[in-house]
Structures are given as structure tokens and as C-alpha cells.
Amino acid sequence: MGVGRMIWMEILHRKWNFLLLLLVLGMVVAYALTSMQIIAAEQQQTEAKVAAMDDDIRKTMKDLGFNINILPKDQQLVDFYANDFADKTMPYAFVQRLADSEFVSSLNHLRPALIQKVDWPEQKRQVLLMGVSGVVPWTHRSNAKKPMSDPVPADSMNIGSALAKQLNLQVGQAVVLNGESFKVNKIYDPRGTKDDITVWIDLKRAQSMLNLPDRINLIQALECNCASIDRLAEIEKEISGVLGEEVQVIELSASATARAKARTNIANEGKIRLAELAKTSRTRTLWLIGLGATVVGFLAYFNVRQRQFEVGVLRAVGAPTSKILMLFIGKLFLAGLLGAIAGIAISLTACKLGLVGVEGISSSSWFSQVSGPALAAVFVLTPALAIMAGWVPAAIAAGQDPALILSEE
Amino acid sequence: MLKLDAVTKTYRQSGNEVHALQSVNLKLEAGQFVAIRGPSGCGKSTLLLTAGGLLRPDHGSVEIDGTSLYHVSSAERAAVRQEKIGFVFQQFHLIPYLSVLDNVLSATIGTKQHLSEKKERAESLLKQFSMSHRRMHRPGQLSTGEKQRVAMARAMLNHPSLILADEPTGNLDKENADVILQQLRCLARDGAIVVLVTHDDHASAAADDVIRMEAGSLMLE
Numbered sequence: 001m002g003v004g005r006m007i008w009m010e011i012l013h014r015k016w017n018f019l020l021l022l023l024v025l026g027m028v029v030a031y032a033l034t035s036m037q038i039i040a041a042e043q044q045q046t047e048a049k050v051a052a053m054d055d056d057i058r059k060t061m062k063d064l065g066f067n068i069n070i071l072p073k074d075q076q077l078v079d080f081y082a083n084d085f086a087d088k089t090m091p092y093a094f095v096q097r098l099a100d101s102e103f104v105s106s107l108n109h110l111r112p113a114l115i116q117k118v119d120w121p122e123q124k125r126q127v128l129l130m131g132v133s134g135v136v137p138w139t140h141r142s143n144a145k146k147p148m149s150d151p152v153p154a155d156s157m158n159i160g161s162a163l164a165k166q167l168n169l170q171v172g173q174a175v176v177l178n179g180e181s182f183k184v185n186k187i188y189d190p191r192g193t194k195d196d197i198t199v200w201i202d203l204k205r206a207q208s209m210l211n212l213p214d215r216i217n218l219i220q221a222l223e224c225n226c227a228s229i230d231r232l233a234e235i236e237k238e239i240s241g242v243l244g245e246e247v248q249v250i251e252l253s254a255s256a257t258a259r260a261k262a263r264t265n266i267a268n269e270g271k272i273r274l275a276e277l278a279k280t281s282r283t284r285t286l287w288l289i290g291l292g293a294t295v296v297g298f299l300a301y302f303n304v305r306q307r308q309f310e311v312g313v314l315r316a317v318g319a320p321t322s323k324i325l326m327l328f329i330g331k332l333f334l335a336g337l338l339g340a341i342a343g344i345a346i347s348l349t350a351c352k353l354g355l356v357g358v359e360g361i362s363s364s365s366w367f368s369q370v371s372g373p374a375l376a377a378v379f380v381l382t383p384a385l386a387i388m389a390g391w392v393p394a395a396i397a398a399g400q401d402p403a404l405i406l407s408e409e
Numbered sequence: 410m411l412k413l414d415a416v417t418k419t420y421r422q423s424g425n426e427v428h429a430l431q432s433v434n435l436k437l438e439a440g441q442f443v444a445i446r447g448p449s450g451c452g453k454s455t456l457l458l459t460a461g462g463l464l465r466p467d468h469g470s471v472e473i474d475g476t477s478l479y480h481v482s483s484a485e486r487a488a489v490r491q492e493k494i495g496f497v498f499q500q501f502h503l504i505p506y507l508s509v510l511d512n513v514l515s516a517t518i519g520t521k522q523h524l525s526e527k528k529e530r531a532e533s534l535l536k537q538f539s540m541s542h543r544r545m546h547r548p549g550q551l552s553t554g555e556k557q558r559v560a561m562a563r564a565m566l567n568h569p570s571l572i573l574a575d576e577p578t579g580n581l582d583k584e585n586a587d588v589i590l591q592q593l594r595c596l597a598r599d600g601a602i603v604v605l606v607t608h609d610d611h612a613s614a615a616a617d618d619v620i621r622m623e624a625g626s627l628m629l630e
């Protein structure tokens with residue numbers, strides 16, 4: 001007759017005591033593990049949000065692209081902001097002079113444009129017409145392999161989403177603008193800016209349609225890589241070195257900056273929320289461990305009371321104290337092991353059935369969220385918790401005086 | 410050899426003192442079979458528990474085969490109980506959730522013997538008591554006579570040199586009592602010391618000597 005068999009027979013005999021032990025330990029383990037799941041899911045969600053923002057910012061940077069606007073010197077900024085385009089113009093040669101210059105180093109991609117708000121009589125609408133050419137290559141530099149945005153083919157137009165939607169235009173459709181025919185080349189996704197009501201056509205055609213040959217009213221420059229913090233001053237200095245005082249420079253980064261700020265905010269808020277979540281679940285887990293330990297202690301004590309008689313008998317037949325202690329400790333150890341398994345099962349089931357109520361938690365992701373060391377810790381700590389909680393009652397049982405019980409008649 | 414020397418035990422409970430053993434002296438040699446008789450409450454059970462290493466006396470010493478029981482560690486005392494002492498109680502004291510076989514084997518917890526050896530010994534004892542066919546039964550399924558036979562087998566499992574039987578026949582009919590008494594006789598004949606506590610004439614007649622006990626003291630009859 002070994003201690004193991006004795007433990008097993010007792011467990012079978014007093015099922016409820018053991019099942020309650022399992023349940024209590026299982027709940028503690030399940031809570032701790034599910035908290036880990038929730039935290040991991042929240043973290044993933046925040047990360048996904050930030051990643052989406054990053055993506056968005058990247059797109060924004062690419063679409064807005066240019067973070068410097070170069071305008072004719074005499075352009076009133078009030079009008080520029082009010083109208084969304086410059087009413088003054090400058091010669092196309094300006095952009096070429098910049099591209100030819102050896103002194104301009106902080107500007108990168110140069111893109112000339114001619115923009116005006118025009119009537120589209122055929123569609124009975126006012127639109128922003130933007131004539132664009134491709135990026136003007138640098139004469140003295142090796143140029144970026146891929147242009148930031150394609151020029152619009154001469155026979156085509158690109159259309160902002162709101163406009164395309166309202167006019168019910170489709171890609172490939174033939175349209176007429178001021179008597180000139182175009183083919184719809186591309187319809188952009190919504191951007192939430194005036195881009196959504198803009199029509200892009202080839203610069204040369206725009207110049208001829210607007211009767212402004214060789215004139216432009218905007219040079220966009222992308223990816224200024226300035227050495228100093230005061231980049232606008234640095235760029236102005238470079239440009240005036242080439243073009244004299246004939247242009248003015250404004251920085252066009254508000255949208256991208258706002259998004260970058262939003263992204264940082266989301267990341268920070270996420271971090272704060274995660275830290276709070278981790279703190280509350282840590283506190284609650286600790287409380288629950290305390291509560292669980294208390295209940296386990298009571299259950300162990302109750303078990304000891306129930307077993308006074310058999311302990312007395314075992315001592316009478318010569319079982320050493322150490323073996324009697326083993327009977328109780330072994331049971332607690334087993335309860336801890338099975339409780340850990342029960343806890344994992346409870347947590348898995350709760351996640352699988354969606355009882356947790358947190359997005360992104362599923363049984364399939366469960367194991368990837370719980371690290372190997374964490375699982376190992378669960379299997380070590382749960383029996384340890386059970387044994388510590390039940391130690392005192394077990395020691396009392398092992399040491400109690402059997403004579404009292406055995407002499408009772 | 411069992412030797413009790415000036416053993417005194419006083420129970421103290423809520424201010425009351427019960428002098429259960431009053432300077433008891435007793436010396437028994439191998440093969441001796443004694444019955445201890447006396448009225449209820451005179452200290453018989455206390456004497457057996459003290460002699461068996463389960464109840465520390467207030468004064469005096471208990472010696473079994475040269476080992477002074479209460480001057481060794483509790484582990485050593487447990488070892489002496491396991492190797493040398495067999496207890497039999499009036500209430501049988503079987504563990505309710507263990508089978509008959511496991512109850513007998515419970516006397517081997519912590520021993521170094523091979524399980525197969527222990528089992529063989531347990532099975533042969535059950536056979537001797539005509540209990541083989543019930544070895545997988547629970548105590549609850551047995552009659553009182555059968556229960557006491559199982560308890561007897563458990564007490565005998567480790568070949569004890571001292572049998573302490575506390576009114577083992579008190580709950581049995583004559584037939585079943587005879588099985589137990591006969592077995593105690595056999596054990597004494599084979600060299601064990603047998604101490605039988607009883608208040609029954611028929612039972613005490615089985616013993617070689619009868620010792621009277623009264624108010625915590627022994628007196629030869």
C-alpha cells in the first residue's frame with residue numbers, strides 16, 4: 001500500500017473536497033491566464049491601430065507628397081488659402097533653374113503645377129483643375145528611381161473621388177472639359193481634402209486651356225532634407241540663391257503632422273491603457289490568489305477534520321509522520337497540477353466561446369499569447385500555492401494525537 | 410519484552426483531573442498472553458495506548474525489546490509500532506474507503522518491503538481468516554465478525570512481537586469471538602506478547618494470566 005494509492009482512494013471517496021479544490025485553483029489559474037490573453041489582445045489592437053496610422057501617414061506623405069510649396073513672390077497668401085490656388089503665376093523656367101542648380105541640396109523631388117478653379121460647363125460644376133507634369137529630374141544629381149507620382153498622360157484626366165462620385169464618372173469613360181476631350185485615367189480614393197474635387201490633367205494642356213503658356217503657379221517639393229531645425233529659412237536661402245527674391249516658400253505639412261500626432265497619441269494612450277489594464281489585472285490576480293489560498297486552506301482544514309480518524313488509525317499501525325504529511329501534501333500537489341490544467345481548460349473555453357468580451361481573443365491565438373515559461377510557471381506555482389495554503393492544516397493533521405480518537409468508543 | 414515502569418498518566422480537562430494510570434508497573438516476556446480486566450473507565454485503553462507508543466505518559470517509561478519508547482524520536486517510535494506492535498480495537502478502526510486488502514496493507518505504509526511481498530503476506534492472512542473472497546469489499550459491506558478478522562489480519566501483517574487488543578471481542582458473537590481469541594492464542598504460542606483488554610469472562614479465560622485493573626492501578630488476580 002503506497003502513499004499514492006492511498007491519496008487516490010481518498011480523493012475518490014471525498015470527491016467534493018477534491019473537486020472544490022480543483023475548481024478554486026482552476027478559477028485562479030483561469031483568471032490569471034485570461035488576463036494575460038486580454039492584455040495581449042489589447043496590446044495587439046493598439047499595435048494594429050498604430051500600424052494602420054503609420055500606413056495612413058505613409059500614404060498621406062506619398063499623396064500629399066510635397067511638403068514645400070513654392071509660390072510666386074507677389075502671391076497674396078490670404079488669396080492662396082482662400083482659393084486653394086495661386087492667382088499669380090511664374091514661368092516654368094523657375095523649376096528648371098532649380099533643377100539645374102548645383103546649390104540646391106535640401107530639396108528633393110520638384111513638381112511644377114498650374115492650378116485654377118474653373119467651370120466645367122459640360123458637367124455644370126466648378127472644379128479645381130490641376131495641370132501637372134512628372135517630377136523634374138535634377139541635372140547634377142542621380143535621381144530617385146521611382147517618381148513619387150506618375151504624370152497624367154496628355155489625353156487623360158485623373159479625378160478626385162467626390163467629384164467622380166457626384167458626376168458618376170468611371171475609369172475609361174470619355175469626358176469633355178471646356179470642349180476638350182479626355183479619357184478618365186484614374187479615380188482616387190477619398191482623401192478628405194480638396195483633392196477630392198480636383199481634376200488632374202497634363203501640364204501642357206492645362207497651360208493651353210487656361211491660356212497661360214509656359215506659366216505655372218506652384219512648385220511642389222518633396223522630402224526636404226535640411227541640416228538645420230529651421231528648415232524653412234534654410235530652404236528659402238537656397239532657393240533665393242537660384243531664383244532671387246521672385247518666389248516665396250510655405251511649408252505644407254499640416255495634415256501629415258496632424259496624423260503623426262494622432263498616431264503618437266494613440267500609441268501613448270494605448271500604452272497608458274495597457275499599463276492600467278496590466279496593473280488592475282495584476283492586483284486582481286493577487287487578490288484572487290489570496291482568496292484562492294484562503295479557500296484552499298479552509299478546504300484542506302476541513303479535509304483534515306474529516307480524516308482525523310484515519311490518521312489516527314494510520315499512526316496506530318505505524319505510518320511515520322512524514323508519510324502522513326505526504327498524504328495531504330500529495331493530494332494538494334495533485335490538486336495543483338490538475339487545477340492548472342483545469343484553469344487552462346477554463347480559460348481556453350471562455351476564449352473560444354467568446355465569453356471574455358474582448359475583441360481579438362480566440363482559442364486559436366490562445367497558445368501564441370501564453371509563453372512557454374508562463375505555462376511552466378503555472379504548472380509550478382499552482383501546486384506550490386496549493387501546498388503552501390494547505391501546509392498548516394496538513395502539518396496539524398500529521399502531528400495530532402491519535403490516542404484521543406482511537407480511545408473513543 | 411514489554412516493560413512498563415512506574416507509568417503515570419493524568420488527563421486534565423476543563424479543570425478536572427482524571428488519574429487514568431497511577432504508577433503502573435508491568436513486565437511481560439515473549440509468549441505471554443495476559444488479559445486485563447476491570448470496570449469501564451479504570452484506564453485499560455489508556456494503558457494499551459501508552460504501552461503501544463501512542464500516548465506519552467506523564468511519568469515512567471515504556472520499554473519494548475530494549476527500546477525506551479518515549480525516549481526516541483517520533484519517527485523511531487512509529488517504526489517500532491510498525492515493526493513490533495499490532496493493535497486491535499473494539500471498534501475495528503478500518504478505513505472505510507479502502508478495500509479489505511488495502512486496509513490490511515495500510516500497515517505497510519512507509520515500509521521498505523516489495524509490494525509483491527506485502528501483498529503475498531496480506532493475501533495469505535486473509536486466506537487464513539477465510540476472507541480471501543471479500544478482499545475487494547469495503548468495510549461497510551462486512552459483518553462485525555468479518556471486520557474484526559480484517560483488523561486482526563492488519564495487526565498481524567508485520568509479524569509483531571506485541572499484540573495490544575482493546576476489547577476485540579466486545580462487539581462480536583461467541584463464534585466470531587472464538588476465532589479472534591484462538592488467533593491470539595496462536596500468536597502467543599508463536600512467541601508474541603499478547604495483552605488482551607476485556608471485561609468478559611469467556612475472553613479472559615483464553616489468557617494465561619488475568620490482571621485486574623482498578624482506578625488506574627494493576628493488581629494480580
Ligand SMILES: Nc1ncnc2c1ncn2[C@@H]1O[C@H](COP(=O)(O)OP(=O)(O)O)[C@@H](O)[C@H]1O
Binds near residue numbers: 427428452
Ligand atoms: N482524552 C481523554 N481526556 C480526558 N479524559 C479521558 C480521556 N481518555 C480517557 N479519559 C478518562 O480516563 C479514564 C480512563 O479511560 P480509559 O482508559 O478509556 O478507560 P477504559 O478503557 O478502562 O474504559 C476514564 O475516566 C476516561 O473518562
Ligand SMILES: [Mg+2]
Binds near residue numbers: 453454455575
Ligand atoms: Mg476502553
